[in-house]
Amino acid sequence: MNASFWSFSKKKNSTARPTGTGTVVDIKLKDDVSILTPIFTLQSSSVKNCNYFLWNGRYYFVDDFVYNSNDLYEVHGTIDVLATYKSEIGNYTCYVERCADVNHYDDMVSDNVVVKSRNIININNGNVTMPGWIINHEPACLLKVICSEGTSIYYKQSKTGIQNLMKPFMPTATDVSGGGQAIENLFNDFWTSAYKPLDYILDAYMLPNLPSNNLPSDFIATQGSLQFGLMSTISAIYGANSYVAYSDYLGSANNEVTLTIPSSYYNDFRAYDDNWTSYMMYIPSIGFVNIPAEYVQNTLKLSFDYNYLSGDIVCRLIMSKDGDSIIIGNYTGNVKCPVQIGALQSNAINVLTDTASTFSSGLNAVVGGFTGNPLQVVSGASGVVENGLSAFQNYANPGAVSKGNTSGNIHDLLNHHQIVFSTISYESKAIPTIRLGRPCCKNLQLNNLSGYIKCNGASVSISGIEQEKNMINNYLNGGFYYE
Known part of the structure; x- marks a missing residue:
């Protein structure tokens, strides 16, 4: 032989x-x-x-x-x-875990054989405009007041309106159009009776200005008297753009915005795996939020509820997939800027009007150009806090921050209407596709593949002895090369 x-x-x-x-x-x-x-x-x-x-x-x-x-x-x-049994192996169909054939592996399946690294290799930034309930830089003032009917919250929408609201109660008030004599008579009554109407203010704070046509119907335009304790002003003094709501009212406005997430450095599974790509979102008044990478390949929206009385913002991150909407995150913030009650007692007009004025001028002084860099957004907001509020530091409390994160505040919300995104990609070592393949996860006939293949549960039939069959199956299930 x-x-x-x-x-x-x-x-x-x-x-x-x-x-x-x-x-x-x-x-x-x-x-x-x-x-x-x-x-x-x-x-x-x-x-x-x-x-x-x-x-x-x-x-x-x-x-x-x-x-x-x-x-x-x-x-x-x-x-x-x-x-020896190449033909039998090639004609065999089984479940393929991994393969090196580019026509058959799925590069969107997470691969645990790739070595991780936390070295940043790319940062991609972007932004999208906040919903439309923020329209300008002029704030609104809310006063929670004890009155003859219990407790009411009065809502003023302009700096002029705030001035007119408070002047009737101050001994230094000056004449205003259409009501000078009434003011004088009112203050004579106050001082004659030694009555202190400002003692009935329980709380005072600023909120971002909202358009009157967006206010809920529960906010009633006040055409009658504005009451402090048992005393009241007359409607001609505070005029238009004044509203009243009871303290147990929780008004909200629903707004949604679709997110456009900046792309990752990668275009395979690493773009949707937190080990290689991080997605960070900065929401004004709330702060930084991490978006799980696995959700980014779906449609994402932010839905906002805003409480017109407390300044609370509730933000939901919603994922849409296969016709269903799934809430994957809830975040809260607050844009209320409180004003010290003690300061109001002695100098209410200046405190409230300076607060309103400084919000407007201080915020407008910030550079309008938006870079898309969330760190600069935070820096800009901090500058407004430090510089824009300096005119009334002795009266107003500048600690207007969100509940969840000190990065979010009324100043940031008013000046920057942008939701900012940063996509951070981390270094990945070379994927050993030729040597170890990529995830496949399909039932395939093996001669339709080439290169590295790893099967699961293979059991090939051959015209040979049992020991040969066992050897073949061990190779197929452990990884082999079809060449």
Whole structure:
């Protein structure tokens, strides 16, 4: 009998076969040899540098050449089951966990063999405009007052309205159009009775200005008297743009904005895996929020509820997928800027009007150009807090911050109407696609693939012994190369 020999380089876990006929030599089997590990002798020295042979329809690796006397060589071989049963393996269909074939692997499936790194390699910024209930830089003033009917909250929409609201109660009040004599008479009554109407103010604070046509119907335009305790002004003094609501009212306005998230440095699974890409969102009045990377490939919206009385903002991050809307985050903030009651007692007109004026002028002084950099947004807001409020630091409390994050405040909300995004991509070591493949997760016929393949639960049928079958299945389930 004879065998064909080659000098052939291949991986142990590969189906590759040598080409051509090789070097054919006569061989003589030793007694009682295994078909898996045959041993035979030959006289020719022409194949002593070969490492691979074909015998009896099976391929083998040469484990050793042993030189005996009389110029005889003893050859030790081990079966190569992948090359021997390449056709059966190629025609087999099974579940493929990983493969290196670009036409079949899924690069959107997270791959745990990729080595992680936290070195930042790219930052991509963007922004989207806040919903329309923020319209300008002029704030509104809310006063919570004890009156003859209990407790009321009065809502003023302009700096002039705030001035007119407070002047009737101050001994230094000056005449205003249409009501000078009435003011004088009113203050005479106050001082004659030693009555202190400002003692009935329970709370005073500023909120972002809202258009009157967006106010809920529960806000009633006040055409009658504005009451402080048992005393009242006359409607001509405070005029238009005044509203009243009871303290148990919780008004809200629903607004949604669709988010446009800046793209990741990657265009595969790493764009949607927190290990390689972080998505950060800055919401004015709320602060920084992390968006889980796995949700970014779906449509995302922010829905806002705003409480017209407390200044609370509730923001929901909503994901739309397959026709369903899923809330994946709830965030809260507050844009109320409180004014010290003690300061109001002695200098109410200046405190409230200076507060309103400084919100307008201080915010307008901030550079209008928006860079899309959330760190600069925060820096700009901090500058407004420090500089814009300096005119009334002795009267108003400048600590207007959100409940959840000190980055959010009324100044940031008024001046920057932008929701800011930063997409941060981290370094990824090279993906070993050729050596270890990529996630596939499909049932495939193996000869439709090339390169590295790793199966799950493979059990190939062959015309061979059980030990050969087990060896093949171990290779397929552990990872092999179809070549």
